[in-house]
Amino acid sequence: MSSTKKAAPKTKEARVTVFERIGKKLSDFGKRFVDGSPGTKLSHFVFGAGNFYHKQYIKGALFLLLQLGILAVMIFCPSINGTPYGWKALKNLSLKNVTEGGDFDPMTGHLTVGSDCKLMILFGFVTIAMILIYFLIWNMNIKSSVKADNDKRVGKKPTTFKEDLAELLDGKFHVLMLTPTCIAAAVFSILPTVFMIALAFTTYNSQDMNDLGTNLFNWNGLQNFRAVFTGEGSLGFEIKNRFLPVLGWTFIWAILATFTCYFGGIILALLINKKGLKGKKIFRTVFILTIAVPQFISLLAVRNILGEYGPFNQMLKDMGLIKESIGFIGLKPGDSEPLAKVMVIIVNMWVGIPYTMLMTSGILMNIPTDLYEAARVDGASTVKMFFKITLPYVIFITTPYLISSFVGNINSFNTIFLLTGGGPTYTGYQAGGTDLLVTWLYKVTIDQGSYNTGAVIGIFTFLITATITLITYRRSKAYNEEDTFQ
Amino acid sequence: MRKLLALLVASILAVSLLAGCSGGGKVKDDGVIRVWVGEESAEFYQKICDEYIAAHADFGYKIEVKGMDTGSVAGTITNDPTAAADIYTVAHDNIGKLASTQCAKPIVDESLVSQVLADNPESFQTVIYSTLNGKEYLYGVPYISQALFLYYNKALVTEEQAKTFEGLQEAAKAANTKAITVTGDDGFNMSFALLARKVSDKSTTVKLFEGAESVSGGSKGKSNCQGDDTVAIVRWLQDFASDPNGFKWASPDGWEADLNKDNKGALAVIGGAWHYNSAKAALGETNLGITLIPTFKLTDRAVEGLSTVKAGDEYRGGTFADCKCFMINANSAVSKYAKEQELIKYLSSKDVQNKSYLEVLNVPAYVGAADYIKQCFEEGKVSESEYMLAASQVSMAEWGIPQPFITGTLNTYYYSKNGPAVFRAMIDKTAYPTTGDQILTETESLESIRKGLYLIEYLWMHGVTPSEFPAKLPEEA
Numbered sequence: 027m028s029s030t031k032k033a034a035p036k037t038k039e040a041r042v043t044v045f046e047r048i049g050k051k052l053s054d055f056g057k058r059f060v061d062g063s064p065g066t067k068l069s070h071f072v073f074g075a076g077n078f079y080h081k082q083y084i085k086g087a088l089f090l091l092l093q094l095g096i097l098a099v100m101i102f103c104p105s106i107n108g109t110p111y112g113w114k115a116l117k118n119l120s121l122k123n124v125t126e127g128g129d130f131d132p133m134t135g136h137l138t139v140g141s142d143c144k145l146m147i148l149f150g151f152v153t154i155a156m157i158l159i160y161f162l163i164w165n166m167n168i169k170s171s172v173k174a175d176n177d178k179r180v181g182k183k184p185t186t187f188k189e190d191l192a193e194l195l196d197g198k199f200h201v202l203m204l205t206p207t208c209i210a211a212a213v214f215s216i217l218p219t220v221f222m223i224a225l226a227f228t229t230y231n232s233q234d235m236n237d238l239g240t241n242l243f244n245w246n247g248l249q250n251f252r253a254v255f256t257g258e259g260s261l262g263f264e265i266k267n268r269f270l271p272v273l274g275w276t277f278i279w280a281i282l283a284t285f286t287c288y289f290g291g292i293i294l295a296l297l298i299n300k301k302g303l304k305g306k307k308i309f310r311t312v313f314i315l316t317i318a319v320p321q322f323i324s325l326l327a328v329r330n331i332l333g334e335y336g337p338f339n340q341m342l343k344d345m346g347l348i349k350e351s352i353g354f355i356g357l358k359p360g361d362s363e364p365l366a367k368v369m370v371i372i373v374n375m376w377v378g379i380p381y382t383m384l385m386t387s388g389i390l391m392n393i394p395t396d397l398y399e400a401a402r403v404d405g406a407s408t409v410k411m412f413f414k415i416t417l418p419y420v421i422f423i424t425t426p427y428l429i430s431s432f433v434g435n436i437n438s439f440n441t442i443f444l445l446t447g448g449g450p451t452y453t454g455y456q457a458g459g460t461d462l463l464v465t466w467l468y469k470v471t472i473d474q475g476s477y478n479t480g481a482v483i484g485i486f487t488f489l490i491t492a493t494i495t496l497i498t499y500r501r502s503k504a505y506n507e508e509d510t511f512q
Numbered sequence: 513m514r515k516l517l518a519l520l521v522a523s524i525l526a527v528s529l530l531a532g533c534s535g536g537g538k539v540k541d542d543g544v545i546r547v548w549v550g551e552e553s554a555e556f557y558q559k560i561c562d563e564y565i566a567a568h569a570d571f572g573y574k575i576e577v578k579g580m581d582t583g584s585v586a587g588t589i590t591n592d593p594t595a596a597a598d599i600y601t602v603a604h605d606n607i608g609k610l611a612s613t614q615c616a617k618p619i620v621d622e623s624l625v626s627q628v629l630a631d632n633p634e635s636f637q638t639v640i641y642s643t644l645n646g647k648e649y650l651y652g653v654p655y656i657s658q659a660l661f662l663y664y665n666k667a668l669v670t671e672e673q674a675k676t677f678e679g680l681q682e683a684a685k686a687a688n689t690k691a692i693t694v695t696g697d698d699g700f701n702m703s704f705a706l707l708a709r710k711v712s713d714k715s716t717t718v719k720l721f722e723g724a725e726s727v728s729g730g731s732k733g734k735s736n737c738q739g740d741d742t743v744a745i746v747r748w749l750q751d752f753a754s755d756p757n758g759f760k761w762a763s764p765d766g767w768e769a770d771l772n773k774d775n776k777g778a779l780a781v782i783g784g785a786w787h788y789n790s791a792k793a794a795l796g797e798t799n800l801g802i803t804l805i806p807t808f809k810l811t812d813r814a815v816e817g818l819s820t821v822k823a824g825d826e827y828r829g830g831t832f833a834d835c836k837c838f839m840i841n842a843n844s845a846v847s848k849y850a851k852e853q854e855l856i857k858y859l860s861s862k863d864v865q866n867k868s869y870l871e872v873l874n875v876p877a878y879v880g881a882a883d884y885i886k887q888c889f890e891e892g893k894v895s896e897s898e899y900m901l902a903a904s905q906v907s908m909a910e911w912g913i914p915q916p917f918i919t920g921t922l923n924t925y926y927y928s929k930n931g932p933a934v935f936r937a938m939i940d941k942t943a944y945p946t947t948g949d950q951i952l953t954e955t956e957s958l959e960s961i962r963k964g965l966y967l968i969e970y971l972w973m974h975g976v977t978p979s980e981f982p983a984k985l986p987e988e989a
Contacts, residue, residue, distance in 0.1 A: 126612070130644050132620040135849030137842045139614045232928075241613060262976050263949045333765040335775050357764030360942055449764075453937035453944035454930050454977075474928055 058172055066171040073163065076171020080178070084187040089167040096160045100153070108138065109145035111153055119150035121228075124242050142241040147224055151217060225481040226250055231260035232475025250482045261456075261470060261479045268457040268466070273486075275367070276462045279442075280435040286375050288428060291382020292420060296412075298383070299390050310387065313380040321377055325444040328373050329355065356450035356459055363459035366446055370460055374441050385427065386420055393419050425502040432498075433491045437464045463487045539594070541845040544574045545852060546597035547859075550656075550836070554579030556872045557859065564858055573851055582836065583786075589615050589841070598844040599852055604639050604835050605915045607652045611642035617842040618649030621853035625650055631862060631878040636835050639914045652837030654877040655860040656868075659912055660704060660831035661904035662692075663791040664780035665773065666801040674780065674801060677752065677759075677808035677829075684757035684779050691752075692806075693760050693778040695767045695787060699932040700832060700915070704782050704805055705749050706742065706935070707830025709911055711807055716830070717741050720916035720926070720972070732925075737969035738962065738985070740818040745827065746938055746961050748814040753939050761936065768794045782829065785875065785901060792897075802900035804907055805829035817958050833912030835877045870894070875902045882906045931971040938964045947980045959985070 059067060065079020073093035077086030103112035110118070124141035131137075174184035185193070194202045227250070230243045253259025257266035298309045316324070331338050332354040339351040353361030355369050393416065401411050421428075439462075442448060448461035448469065456469040463483055471480035549557045554577050561575035578597065580588070586606035589596040593615040602610065610616040619625065629637065632654050640652040664674045668687045673679030680691035694701040709716045717739025724733030752758040760778055763770050767787075770777030771794040782805055783791065792800050807828045815821045838856045840849070858864065865876035866884055870893060876884065885906060889899035916926050925931075937944035938961065943953040946967055954960050962985040970978045 130618060130649075132618070134846050135617055135620075135840075136846050137614060137617045139842075257949065263945065267945075267949055330765070333769075334763045335765050335769045335772075335777065353764075358761075359936065360940065451933075453933045453942065455945070 058168065061175075062168075062172060063175045063178075066168065066175055069167050069171045070164075073167045076167065076174065080171070080174040080184040082170075082174065082184055082187065085170065085190065089163065089170070092163050093160075093167075096156055096163075099156065106149075107142065107145060108140070109142055109149055111149050111156075113153075115146070115149040115153040118146040121146060121242075121244055126242060140241065143228075143230070143243045144241070147228075148217075148221055151220055151224070155212070155217070222481050222484060225478055226485055228478050229260070230477045230481075231479065246478075250478045253479065254482065254486075259479055260476045261474065264455045264457065265479055265482075268455050269483075272457050272461055272463055272466050273490075275460070276436055279367075279371070279438070279460075279462060280432055282371050283374050283378065283435040283438065283441075284428065284432045286371060287378030288382050288424075288431065290375055290379040291384075292386050292417075294379060294383040295386035295390055296416075299387060310384075313383055316377070316380045317384070321440055322444055324377055325373070325441060328376075329357075329445055332369065333357065353450070355446045357447065358449070359451045359453065361450040363450055366450060366460050370441060370445055373445060374438075377441070385424065389420050389423050390416070426499070429495055429498050429502070433495055436462070436487070436491050436494075438462060439464050439468070443468070463490075539843055539845045541847040543572075544576055545599065545848055545855060547575060547577045547855075548580045548585060548597040548600040549577060550582045550601060550874075551579035553868060553872045553874060556868060560859065560864055560867065561855070564855070571851065571854075573848065575855065586610060593841060594843045596841050596843070598841050598848055599838055599856060600841060601836055601838055602652075603658070603915075604636070604652055604654070604837050607640060607837065607839070608642055610839060611644065611649075611651050614842050616651050616839045617844070617849075618644060618651060619653065619840060619853060619856070620649065621850070621857070624653065624853050624857040627857055627860070628653055631860075632835075633879050633909075635833060635909075635914055636877065640835075640837060652835075652839050653856050653860045654835035654837050655865055656836040656874045657877040657881070657905060657909060658784055658786075658834045658836065658875065659905045659908035660701075660782050660784055660805060660829075661901075661908050662780055662801075662803050662805050663771065663783055663787065663795075664801040664803065665771070665776075665795055665799055667773065667795075667799045668776075669779050669801065671801070671803070674803050674806065676806045680780055680806060681752075681755065681757050687776060687779060689757070689776045690760040690770075690778040691758055692780045692782065693762050693767055693770045695762055695781060695783045697761050697932060697936045699927045701782070702932055702935050703832050703912070704829040705745055705939075706737070707832070707912060708741075708745050708808075708827040709830055710741070711826040711828050714911060720913065724916075732973055735969055735972045737972065738965045740815075740820040741827075742965055743958070743961050744810050744814040744818055744821045744825075746965065747816075748808060748810055749939050750941060750956065751811065751813060752808075754941070759939075761940075771795060773799060785873070785905060788873075788901060797897065800897060802897055802904055804904055805831060805911070828911055831908050831912035832915045833909040834915055869902060873898055873901060875905045925972050925975045929971045929975045930977075931968045934964055934968050934971070945977070947978050 059070060063076070063079060065076035068079070069076035069089075072090065074086030074089030077083070077089060100112045103110040103114040105111070109115075121143050124143065124146075126140050129138045177184050227245055227247060228243050229246045250259055253261070253265050254269055255266065257263040259265055294313065297303070298306055298313075303309075330336050333339070334351045334353075334357075338354070339348070342348045342352070352365075354365060355361075355373075356363060356366030397415050398411055401415060406414065442460055442462050442465045446458070446460045448458035448465045450460075451458040456474060457466045461469070464487065467480050467483045467487070470476050470483060547557065547561065558575075558577040561577055565571050565573075565575060580600075582601055582603065585600060586602045586609065589600060589602075589610060590613055593613075596615070607616070611618075628640070628650060632640075636654050640650060640654060641648050642651045643649070662674065664680070669680060669683040673683045677691065684691035694704065706718055707716060717736055718741075719734050719736040721733040721735055724731060749759065753760070760770070762781075763777055767778075767781050767783070768790050769775055771781050771791060773795050781787075781791065805828060807826050810821060810823055810825045810827070812823045815823050815825075838860060840852050840856070844852065862876070862878050865874070865878060865881070868874040869876055869881075869885065870888060873894075875881070882903065885894075885899065885902045888894050889896070889903075894902075934944055938955055941955045943951050943955070944964075946952045946963060952960060952963060955964070963981060966981065966985055967977065
């Protein structure tokens, strides 16, 4: 409670600061224009004009080229695969005025392509990004001119292009290093994410697309999100009936898979590191060997071992314990769902425990021995020492690992997909008994072509994992007391 | 060090910029026509193409043939048509999708069109056209025929027993195993039951998008899945699947594990030519028998309450009778167009189809190929199993129809909208969702079977489940 009360005035204060900042920026902008040299004034309209005015020709030419380049794209709208960039791309974002087929000339065999709504959305967003970049460069060009003005005012010579480049290797080295990273993040991370989010508001699924034309779809507002509660979407009642069970199992799986592997690994590490145990290195090597085998091979091997004609079923049959094969991992419709769930958790322990064991071994070897000696002097038992020294120490260090492991298990595609394929399946639904949100998402998009519903599931998965990660991490000791361990 | 890093960063930016600026230009004619065929046939077609160039010095192009997995090649092409070959091979079910996504261009050469119309059966001719801007064009040129047939374990099943489901059941009883399985539970494999035809007149009431227009969003034609014969077949299969020596769905370990001579999971499997090597590996060449999909007789329970079918009526398991086709990539250089059509005309000629049967066992698609196949066997040019592999497919083609997917939509509706899953649930007698979120738990009565079949037909036509069942389900088609 007290923290909430304290937070309120802070927020108000922050708001004031934001408005003040905006006001100051605007006033600075006006001042900059009024006080600027003719070159600076002109650079508000013609990029690089200020630089030309200060005889910084190369820099000015680069700014001007960028302006002309972006304006040319915006005006002339070059196209790729028949879909334009520029102002036409902004217009196309409405997904109106589309054509299904292209023109064909039987004499020459020339065929032009029809509209592609995916590219229309993508190029629309790229164009918006270009507009943002345009204003960024616009600001940079004005700032550059103002800097030259100021240099002149204090009697300094405006910097040359060579000096600017040298500055990039010195004072602005961080800018040089971070630029490719930022560009890569924008192109490979932000743009696809924005595109994926946009799809959640469209009719982009194989069924509707085929009705309209194979590459055509429309915006449909929040309908795909409503479908989670009403069942009136491209996935029918599946999204309504299976969303909560799949979400629930995803949580149960993530919790059990994380903690079984975590504590299993700690116990194993404790056993291996026990004083007096002979052949420690051999034990460690044996467990590390399971990591050396690619996970998908281990999982497929287990799938075969537990299969209908696999050795495990065969052994039970030979022993006379069963007559018909048991569907241990739910590969057939009608197989037991609880059994399949238990089996995936057990198999996951087999592939997951060695990782924790390896990490915990290192941590255990680094716990200061004087802590144990002091505890022993005070008369602490072995159990007490474990709970009061070992466990808190290990947890303190491994909390970030625990969180990333939990989130990783929410998105644990391999284990489920390779082992059970999400089965046992239920007629009428893509989501089987052991499907996680992420494997269901795969089936919904790849098998069913319901990309819009897939995007909705993706957004929900993101919100859940992001929320859990932030809350848990911010509340953990590893975050709050990162400098100390007590 | 800093200069080095800066240089590295500048290089990365420059390369990214260049990569970003590349592509998107006009397709250039590089003097090579690239052809994608099935992996097993690549060497053969390269040889055939080399021979053609040697005999036609004025052809003017080099030809490069590459083997591709024909099952996934359509996806490869739609993902990036610019990277696909000039001429590629796909099963005919992909024509609608490839045409409507402008991954393929129409074929207009008159002599080639005439050859296609003269050589191919009418059933193929209905599925190789598609429309562009309202006009119908030929898109695919058939050159391989495909149909389902039966592989069986000759060590445990006699030739006579393999002719009927009842015979297989008898052999399975003796071997204490299941009689027959399929290679998957998808819409393609369930055709053996849904498309079964009456032996006496090869009739069925099942219709799949009959008369559908070959344009996206056009008429989906007529479908029917509710005839008395279909109801009776479902009931018969329900009983046959419940029998300890009857039908089983393919094991999750794979149908090969079922057929395997050591596992003895099932004595026979309904499959296609593409399963030949796996079936041979599972049984060994000497134990591998090949024949038509067997016949079965309707039982008293199967026809109970039905007026147009009788107990004892004999049906043969059905199949989709498909063809593989050559198509021209829409992104191929315009200047190659005429030569591409010339090359396809040659590659799809009867002569080359015959050669491809002899050398790589591709079953010819043209009308009358059965005579040539028989002649080859009689002349000792092919082994018995190689002959049966082709002869069974040619014979089964008479009992089948081409797969239903003139447009991408029908393909999706038939395969991906739960129709096959509902059919499996009906046969397994397990519960399944029907209208809205209602679950049908009773699956054996006549009413529930009619409901299930209505549901399947509705899914075929609309891609979604109906909001409710009609007040009165049709008593017959």
